[in-house]
Amino acid sequence: MENFSLTDQRTFTPIEKQMIWKKPTSHQTSAEELRIATEIKANWLDPEMKISNVLLEGDAGSGKTQLAKALSFDLQLPYTKVTCFADMDKSDVFGALLPVIDSDQEEDQELLTAIYQTDTLAAVLTLIEQYYSVDQQTAKQKLADLVQRIENNQESTIHYKYYPSEIVRAIEKGYLLEIQEPTVIRDASVLVALNSALETNGLLNLPTGVIKRHPDCIIIITTNRNYQGNRPLNESLRDRMQHAEKMDLPELSVMVERAISKTQINEPTLLLKMAEVIRLLDETAKANAIKGVAGMRSYFYWVNTMKQNQDIFVSLYPKVLYKLTTDPDELHILTTALTDSGLLDELRDLLRQKKWGDLSDESPRIKGRTIGAEEAIERQIDQLAEETTSLAEQPSEKEEVLQEEEQTKEATAKEETPTDTLPLSEERSQEVEGRSQQQQQSDDESQEMSASDMETLDKQLKRELNKEARQLMKGTIHEKEGMIVHRPKFAVINPEVATIRQEIDPIVDSLSRQILDLLENEQSETYQKGKYEGQRFNASRVAYGDLRQFDKKNPPHEQPSLAVALRIDESGSMVREDRMTAAKKAAFAIAAFAKKVRIPLLIYGDTADVSTREKTSVFSYKEFSDSFEWLEQKLVTMKPRQNNRDGAVLRLIAGKLTEQPATTKLIVNISDGQPKALPDYTGAKAKKDIQEVLTEYERQGIVFISAAIGQDKEEIKEIYGASRFVDITDLSTFPKQLIQLISRYL
Numbered sequence: 196m197e198n199f200s201l202t203d204q205r206t207f208t209p210i211e212k213q214m215i216w217k218k219p220t221s222h223q224t225s226a227e228e229l230r231i232a233t234e235i236k237a238n239w240l241d242p243e244m245k246i247s248n249v250l251l252e253g254d255a256g257s258g259k260t261q262l263a264k265a266l267s268f269d270l271q272l273p274y275t276k277v278t279c280f281a282d283m284d285k286s287d288v289f290g291a292l293l294p295v296i297d298s299d300q301e302e303d304q305e306l307l308t309a310i311y312q313t314d315t316l317a318a319v320l321t322l323i324e325q326y327y328s329v330d331q332q333t334a335k336q337k338l339a340d341l342v343q344r345i346e347n348n349q350e351s352t353i354h355y356k357y358y359p360s361e362i363v364r365a366i367e368k369g370y371l372l373e374i375q376e377p378t379v380i381r382d383a384s385v386l387v388a389l390n391s392a393l394e395t396n397g398l399l400n401l402p403t404g405v406i407k408r409h410p411d412c413i414i415i416i417t418t419n420r421n422y423q424g425n426r427p428l429n430e431s432l433r434d435r436m437q438h439a440e441k442m443d444l445p446e447l448s449v450m451v452e453r454a455i456s457k458t459q460i461n462e463p464t465l466l467l468k469m470a471e472v473i474r475l476l477d478e479t480a481k482a483n484a485i486k487g488v489a490g491m492r493s494y495f496y497w498v499n500t501m502k503q504n505q506d507i508f509v510s511l512y513p514k515v516l517y518k519l520t521t522d523p524d525e526l527h528i529l530t531t532a533l534t535d536s537g538l539l540d541e542l543r544d545l546l547r548q549k550k551w552g553d554l555s556d557e558s559p560r561i562k563g564r565t566i567g568a569e570e571a572i573e574r575q576i577d578q579l580a581e582e583t584t585s586l587a588e589q590p591s592e593k594e595e596v597l598q599e600e601e602q603t604k605e606a607t608a609k610e611e612t613p614t615d616t617l618p619l620s621e622e623r624s625q626e627v628e629g630r631s632q633q634q635q636q637s638d639d640e641s642q643e644m645s646a647s648d649m650e651t652l653d654k655q656l657k658r659e660l661n662k663e664a665r666q667l668m669k670g671t672i673h674e675k676e677g678m679i680v681h682r683p684k685f686a687v688i689n690p691e692v693a694t695i696r697q698e699i700d701p702i703v704d705s706l707s708r709q710i711l712d713l714l715e716n717e718q719s720e721t722y723q724k725g726k727y728e729g730q731r732f733n734a735s736r737v738a739y740g741d742l743r744q745f746d747k748k749n750p751p752h753e754q755p756s757l758a759v760a761l762r763i764d765e766s767g768s769m770v771r772e773d774r775m776t777a778a779k780k781a782a783f784a785i786a787a788f789a790k791k792v793r794i795p796l797l798i799y800g801d802t803a804d805v806s807t808r809e810k811t812s813v814f815s816y817k818e819f820s821d822s823f824e825w826l827e828q829k830l831v832t833m834k835p836r837q838n839n840r841d842g843a844v845l846r847l848i849a850g851k852l853t854e855q856p857a858t859t860k861l862i863v864n865i866s867d868g869q870p871k872a873l874p875d876y877t878g879a880k881a882k883k884d885i886q887e888v889l890t891e892y893e894r895q896g897i898v899f900i901s902a903a904i905g906q907d908k909e910e911i912k913e914i915y916g917a918s919r920f921v922d923i924t925d926l927s928t929f930p931k932q933l934i935q936l937i938s939r940y941l
Contacts, residue, residue, distance in 0.1 A: 199232040200271040201239055201411060205369075207273065214273035214370070216264040223453045227440050228262055232269040234438055235413070246437040248393050250428075251417045253442025254477075255488045259417040262442070263373040272413060276373040277361050281858075283380045285388050289401055290359040307341075317890060357403050366392055366399060369409030374416045378428055386432055393435040444474060450494060458499045465549065468542045469498060469507070472533065473515065479532040480519050487519030487856065507546075508539070513663060517854060521795075521820035644824045646687045653682035660815055667850040672884060673843040676810035683814050685828040692827045699784045699930050706934050707791040757940050758795040758819065758857035760848045761785055764866040765800040765814070766839035774867050774904050775835050777926035781865065782816070782830050784930035785937065790823045794937075795855060798826075801844040802836035803872035810872070811840045813847065819855060840872040842884035845899075849892040859940045861898045863933065867905025869914070882914050889915070900936065904929065 207215075231249060238244045249266075251259040260276075267274035310319050323334040365372035377386050391397045392408055399406040416436065418428060433439075444450065450470040455461055476489040493515045500510040516529060533539055644652075660680040668674050761782060769775040782798055789796040798816040805812045816829045845864065852860045870881040889899055901915040904923045912920040921936065923929050 197233075199236045199269040201236070202271045205411070211273045211368075211370075214267075214275060215271060216267040216274045218265060218268050220456055222261070222265060223449055223456065224265070225258065225262065225445060225449065227442070228265050228269065231262075231438060231440065232266060235266075235270065242395065245395055247395060247413050248436045248438075249413070249415045250433065250436040250439040251415060251442055252428075252439065253419070254444075255419055255490055255492070257442040257444060257490055259442050260373065260375070262440075263371070263415045263417060266413070266415070267371045270371065270413065272369070272371040272411060274371050274373070275361055275365050276375060278375040279377045279380050279386075281379050281381050283385055284382065285385055288360060288362055288385060288388055289399065290357060290363055357401070359401070362389070363399060363401065363406060366397075366408050366412050366414075367406050369411035371413045371415065374414065376418055377416060377432075378418045387429055390431055390435060393432070444477060444490065447471065447474065450491065453491065454495060454498045457495050458502065460498055460501055462501075462549070465542075465545050466498060468538065468545055470494060472511075472538050472542065473497075475532060475536055475538060476515060476519060476529055479529055483525070483528050485520050485525045485528070489515055489519055493518055507542075509659075509662070512659070513854070517820070523820070523822075526820075644822070646685075646825065649825045650684075656815075656818070657682050660818070663851070664813065664847055667847050668843065671843070671846060673811065673840070673846070676840070676843070677808055678811040678813060678843060678847075679809050680813045680815055683816060683829045683832045685825060685832055687828070689828055689831050691831045695780055695783050695831070696787075696827065699780055699787065702931050703784055703787040703791065703934065706931070706938065707788050711792065756856075756858035757937075758797075758852060758855040758860050759785070759789060759937055760797040760852045760860075760862045761799070762844055762848055762862065762864045762866075763798070763800040763833065764839050764841070764864075764868070765802045765833060765836050766868065766871075767835050767837055768868050768905065770835040771867075771905070773926065775833060777904065777929045778865050779830055779833055781930045781933050782833070783827060784934055785863075786817070786823060786826055786830070788934050788937070795819050795857060797848065797851060798830070799844060799848055800833050801839065803838040803840040803876075805837055811843050812836070813844055819851065838872040839866070839868070839870055840876055840881075841866065841870040842876075842881065842888050845885065845888045846892075849888060849895075849897050852897055853892065853895050859898065860896055861900065861937065861940055863937070864899065864901045864915075866901065866903065866911060868907045869910045885914055889919070898940070902929075902933065902936075 235246045235249075238246050251262060253259055263276075264274055266272075310322065319338065320331060320334045323329070323337055324331060327334070327337060329337070359367070362372065362374070364370070374386075380386065392399050393414065394408075397408045399408075416428075416432075445453075447467060447470045450473070451463055451466045454466050454470070455463070460466065473489050473494045479485075480487055480489060497507065497510060497514040500507060500514060516526060519529060520526060657680065660682075664678050664680050668676075668678055763778050763782060765775075769778065786796060786798065788794075796817060797819050800814040800816060802812050803810060814833075816833075817823070817826050841864075845862070848862055852862060869877070870885065871877040872881075876884075893899065899915065899919045900921055901911055901919050902921045902923050903911040904926060905911075908922055912922075921932075923932060
């Protein structure tokens with residue numbers, strides 16, 4: 196590849212040298228990379244036509260950040276980035292004045308300077324561990340000693356120091372700066388503040404003086420197209436981009452090359468067909484206004500499932516389809532397009548050829564013998580396997596055994612017909628003859644899906660949910676403990692449903708009406724006139740002499756982007772003081788509220804040690820992809836059971852929540868006691884497990900709230916931390932408190 200270096204005459208510090216990106220072996224040079232690097236190099240010495248601002252606009256997974264990093268290597272410039280967020284303001288662009296504490300110890304001052312640049316206590320402890328090369332417990336003690344020394348030093352003074360932002364640092368020092376997703380910023384004027392710096396000889400006015408843009412500084416803005424919460428890029432900012440690229444999925448051959456390099460799976464023909472599937476899904480989603488994206492990330496992770504010998508027709512769902520959408524109608528559109536294209540049949544043929552070779556010239560395979568009825572019963576075979584064109588192939592014999600093990604002790608005498616495939620489309624069955632109109636619906640609410648249809652759907656989903664659970668438990672202390680996910684059986688008519696609904700409906704109606712009114716007002720773009728302060732001066736008001744001379748525009752606000760997962764502890768102690776009844780009412784209220792405000796919702800209950808085989812039992816009352824039909828009938832089946840293994844279920848729920856596209860992802864944990872399960876899941880072990888889950892998934896954007904309703908509130912608070920803890924003392928107001936809590940995140 197041609198040499199595009201711009202910094203042959205520059206001397207970098209060791210840290211700056213580390214910031215220059217190193218291309219991995221999996222990197223494949225794209226046409227866009229060559230085009231941009233060539234343009235920048237060719238015009239670098241031309242003061243009038245120099246290219247130093249680049250715009251990369253395209254779908255998620257199209258390689259925008261990868262391209263920005265690749266240019267860091269090509270141009271030999273240190274790479275750094277800034278990821279924008281909705282409430283970003285000018286202090287985030289220019290930097291801020293922060294207090295600095297003087298210390299007599301030079302080592303303390305150096306450490307304090309580093310601590311000022313961290314965001315959380317966990318990050319501070321990690322920094323101290325690395326700084327002193329100690330374990331976490333010693334790091335906590337050193338932090339406590341440092342705080343004590345500062346408090347004891349009465350002569351220490353506090354002054355303020357200006358800490359420049361990463362944007363300012365890159366502009367001043369001449370780095371390649373990637374500004375990610377500026378279109379999510381609510382205040383459109385924030386990045387306009389950078390307009391002067393985007394000029395070739397631009398300047399930044401800072402509290403410490405004027406900073407001139409380094410001649411080697413290159414700014415690359417990367418943004419998605421037409422995503423929820425995104426706004427059009429400011430025209431003045433867009434005009435200052437000297438080069439722009441529309442980023443789409445690369446050519447099929449390039450996709451295959453990158454997948455081989457990334458995953459080390461050298462199956463070009465098979466990977467090409469999988470790439471065609473990804474491209475078809477992406478095109479179908481765009482044509483039908485489905486907001487999700489089938490991009491390179493989805494492609495890589497789907498291909499990588501082959502390493503674990505996963506069925507690619509099954510893994511297509513969690514790795515690709517569910518990232519596009521979980522809406523049943525939209526999934527039907529996508530899967531129908533796949534079926535009509537014939538790509539799945541072609542992919543299946545390729546897999547067969549890989550396993551058995553080309554059978555076209557061979558003699559027909561010998562069929563196996565037909566077994567008798569007695570042998571079939573002995574081997575627990577109650578249905579013949581048939582050819583299928585669904586995304587899921589027939590399960591192996593081992594999986595059949597696992598499926599049999601997933602039946603609960605409380606299973607009814609009614610035999611379940613095993614479902615071996617995950618259908619491409621869900622067709623509602625006809626109403627069961629003889630079922631009365633009263634049985635076809637619950638109370639006064641008409642159900643679109645019959646109870647029999649819901650039972651059928653639950654059976655189909657159960658196996659898939661258990662496979663997902665086993666995948667999420669891999670590598671954890673719960674991997675061998677025997678987790679089983681159930682879809683609760685329910686009665687069509689249950690008087691408890693009407694009783695609870697009658698109690699919580701007024702609360703939900705009142706609060707949801709307030710929230711919907713608030714959201715509607717926040718979406719207004721009208722001006723409020725006659726204000727003492729505002730964004731626009733109104734000269735016509737001067738004559739009134741009342742100083743109300745400003746107009747104020749209501750802030751724009753996108754639709755709420757929130758997904759909520761509710762976990763309910765169904766351990767035996769929940770029988771006390773009507774705690775389970777309170778939890779049911781809270782679940783009813785949250786479900787009704789989520790339905791009205793259109794919040795994606797998941798509700799799980801769980802217990803432990805139902806049997807020696809079933810260490811953790813999870814009850815899936817509602818998945819994110821489920822409708823709200825028959826949910827209340829399922830929720831009233833909650834009851835106090837056995838022990839509780841909190842960490843396993845929290846990990847399962849958090850793993851599912853990370854797949855949701857919402858901006859804010861909230862887990863509400865309702866529990867009345869400390870975790871305890873056989874043989875030794877309690878005390879320090881359980882606490883460590885739960886805190887590891889919190890740390891791991893908070894890094895991925897999950898927000899945890901633990902609502903404590905029992906006598907072990909202080910222990911729960913210690914496990915989850917004060918910032919994640921809510922004390923629910925009055926159970927009668929529990930539903931209202933939870934709805935108000937969730938409303939804060941809208």
